[in-house]
Amino acid sequence: MAAPQTTTPRPHTPEEVTATVRQFISRLSGRTAIEDDRPLISDGVLDSVAAVQMVDFVERTFDVEIADEDLELANFDSIRGLAGLVNRRLAAS
Amino acid sequence: MTGPAPAALLAALRDDAFTARATAWERAGAVPRAAIDELAALGLLGLTVDTAHRGSGTPPAAVTDVHRLVAAASPSLHSLLVVHAMVCHAVRRWASAELRDALLPELATGRMLAAFALTEQQAGADTGALTTTIDRVGDTLRITGTKRWLSFGQIADAYLVFGSTDGRGSCALVDAGAGVRVAVEPVTAGLRAARLARVTFDGATAPASRAVGRPGIGIPFVVTSCLTLGRLYVAAGAVGVAEAALRLAADHAATRAHGGTTLGDRQLVRGLLADAALATDAAARYVRHTAQEIEDREPSAAVTAARAKLLASRAATTATATASRLLGAAGQTEDHPLARLHAAARVHEVIEGPTEVLQDIIAADLLRGRPGTTDRAPSPAAPYRKEDDHRAEH
Ligand SMILES: Cc1cc2nc3c(=O)[nH]c(=O)nc-3n(C[C@H](O)[C@H](O)[C@H](O)COP(=O)(O)OP(=O)(O)OC[C@H]3O[C@@H](n4cnc5c(N)ncnc54)[C@H](O)[C@@H]3O)c2cc1C
Numbered sequence: 498m499a500a501p502q503t504t505t506p507r508p509h510t511p512e513e514v515t516a517t518v519r520q521f522i523s524r525l526s527g528r529t530a531i532e533d534d535r536p537l538i539s540d541g542v543l544d545s546v547a548a549v550q551m552v553d554f555v556e557r558t559f560d561v562e563i564a565d566e567d568l569e570l571a572n573f574d575s576i577r578g579l580a581g582l583v584n585r586r587l588a589a590s
Numbered sequence: 591m592t593g594p595a596p597a598a599l600l601a602a603l604r605d606d607a608f609t610a611r612a613t614a615w616e617r618a619g620a621v622p623r624a625a626i627d628e629l630a631a632l633g634l635l636g637l638t639v640d641t642a643h644r645g646s647g648t649p650p651a652a653v654t655d656v657h658r659l660v661a662a663a664s665p666s667l668h669s670l671l672v673v674h675a676m677v678c679h680a681v682r683r684w685a686s687a688e689l690r691d692a693l694l695p696e697l698a699t700g701r702m703l704a705a706f707a708l709t710e711q712q713a714g715a716d717t718g719a720l721t722t723t724i725d726r727v728g729d730t731l732r733i734t735g736t737k738r739w740l741s742f743g744q745i746a747d748a749y750l751v752f753g754s755t756d757g758r759g760s761c762a763l764v765d766a767g768a769g770v771r772v773a774v775e776p777v778t779a780g781l782r783a784a785r786l787a788r789v790t791f792d793g794a795t796a797p798a799s800r801a802v803g804r805p806g807i808g809i810p811f812v813v814t815s816c817l818t819l820g821r822l823y824v825a826a827g828a829v830g831v832a833e834a835a836l837r838l839a840a841d842h843a844a845t846r847a848h849g850g851t852t853l854g855d856r857q858l859v860r861g862l863l864a865d866a867a868l869a870t871d872a873a874a875r876y877v878r879h880t881a882q883e884i885e886d887r888e889p890s891a892a893v894t895a896a897r898a899k900l901l902a903s904r905a906a907t908t909a910t911a912t913a914s915r916l917l918g919a920a921g922q923t924e925d926h927p928l929a930r931l932h933a934a935a936r937v938h939e940v941i942e943g944p945t946e947v948l949q950d951i952i953a954a955d956l957l958r959g960r961p962g963t964t965d966r967a968p969s970p971a972a973p974y975r976k977e978d979d980h981r982a983e984h
Contacts, residue, residue: 525889527958538810545810546896546951549818550889552811557887565686568807 509587514559515580521554522576533577538570548573555579561586593641595648595656596633603659609927612664615783616930621667623703623745629667630700634660638675638819639682643694650881654826658874661827662834665934666783668827669741670703672942675823676816677704677750681763684803684812693763704763705746706820707737707789708813715947717813722753722791724760729798731762733791739775743787750802751791752813759809761802769794780933814892820942821895822884825877825902828938832870832902832909835931838921839863839913846916853916866905866912873898873905893955899938900948906935 515533522531526542537543543551551573552563561583572582602608615621630636637653639645648656653675661668678697681690696702713719722735735753743749748765764770775786803812840863843854853859880898883891910932914921921928939945 521889544954545814546892546955548810549814550892553887553891554889565684565804568684568804568811570806 511584514583518580519576534575536574538574555583559583593646595652596646599632599634602632609663619777619782620785621783635674635700636698638678639694639698643698645698650885651878654877654881657823657826658830661830665930666781669781669784672820672823673706673741674704676706676820679819680750680802680812680816689799702747704748705740705743707740707749707751709738711738715944720753724753724755724762726755726798731796731798733764733794736790738788740787740789741784743789744772744774744785755805758805760805761812762796763800763802764794764796780937817942818892818895821899822880824938824942825898828902828906829874829877831931831934832906835909835913836866836870838928839916842917862912866909869905869908873902876901896948896951903938906938910935
């Protein structure tokens with residue numbers, strides 16, 4: 498019989514969330530150093546395909562659901578904004 | 591909850607009678623609503639909808655198998671599956687819970703047929719140029735603008751309309767009826783029976799609850815996520831077309847006698863068949879891989895879907911060109927099944943992002959962040975602008 502499934506621990510502290518988001522955005526944009534407040538979408542760091550990928554990534558990685566009312570540019574336009582959204586969602590669940 | 595594609599549906603699509611009916615639709619230049627209703631009763635339109643909303647919750651890879659079957663016989667009917675699935679996705683992913691619960695069962699059962707209304711005269715691949723407006727006045731949306739080349743727009747009950755609200759990209763599901771004028775588009779060579787319409791919204795109204803995503807979100811998020819799925823499904827259809835053309839070519843090459851031998855014994859012919867077979871098989875495998883990425887919600891899925899559509903539509907172009915050569919005169923007649931496959935392959939290279947637009951997306955993904963490349967983002971959908979941020983309203 499297989500051993501009981503262990504689930505990968507999810508990054509949950511606010512610092513872990515920010516670090517995970519920062520790493521993902523860096524991979525998605527192909528840039529190594531992006532400041533946490535740098536506008537991602539309005540500055541063209543990410544295009545719209547990447548923007549949609551970001552929503553999928555956040556939902557999957559942190560097991561949160563982004564609701565219609567979360568879809569404000571401010572929540573997606575910087576590493577700080579995105580990490581803040583995830584932390585609010587995690588706190589609410 | 592997920593399950594396989596309904597068995598009765600698969601049986602109906604694999605029946606020779608389905609191919610015969612598809613031929614009749616192509617001749618008539620229209621898939622009739624009655625035929626759609628019949629197949630919808632078997633679950634054709636609810637594949638991508640979960641069981642709680644009266645769909646079959648079929649996983650994406652199994653859905654692409656159905657798309658292959660349908661497109662091999664009727665590329666026209668296949669385009670309905672594509673646009674309908676995109677609308678179902680937009681409602682499921684981006685609409686309010688109330689709208690989702692009210693409309694998904696209608697869409698899944700085919701009681702409501704929906705068209706995807708993006709293209710305009712001056713805005714095809716370039717969605718940044720949309721001129722349709724979706725104004726909000728109190729609790730009512732007022733839609734003004736003209737959409738072109740809408741698959742099944744002639745008989746749709748509702749349209750997923752993309753436009754702008756106060757200058758911000760937006761989207762709403764609008765019922766056919768008052769204020770919505772439907773004109774028949776000229777018949778295209780490919781997808782002849784897809785009931786293409788030019789639809790004018792002349793101050794048509796919809797309740798504000800019919801908005802899908804908020805202004806500023808409707809274009810980049812809703813369009814892009816719909817197009818990802820649309821690209822997967824067009825790719826699957828293109829694989830079906832390529833497989834059907836390859837079957838015609840191989841059957842013909844194996845049996846057509848030529849100077850005491852068969853066509854298939856000739857080396858040059860074997861080379862053509864091998865190239866077409868490999869292109870088709872590679873595309874089929876890539877489509878399954880893409881379906882899995884989408885199911886797993888891999889962040890790379892949007893680009894992978896663009897790659898799949900490019901690869902598969904080209905495979906269909908290669909396979910249909912090969913079949914067209916090998917079949918000789920017989921393959922050139924208007925009524926031959928090859929005619930519809932050949933023309934469908936040409937359309938597949940245009941819809942849901944033309945080949946060049948997909949190349950741009952794929953190359954941008956490849957080059958992103960490399961030194962020496964411009965950081966220009968591709969624009970499969972309108973970019974965000976700073977003004978799209980309307981935190982202040984909330
Ligand atoms: C059978 C059929 C069904 C359709 N169904 C629908 C539907 O249901 N809903 C809907 O909204 N629309 C539909 N369309 C419209 C379709 O989506 C558009 O035709 C497509 O987006 C291309 O737009 P266009 O025709 O305006 O061509 P354009 O955007 O003018 O492009 C023409 C060509 O220019 C080249 N090109 C365009 N952009 C670029 C670029 N950035 N870089 C390099 N080259 C480029 C490509 O070769 C392209 O094929 C349908 C079209 C057909 C033929």
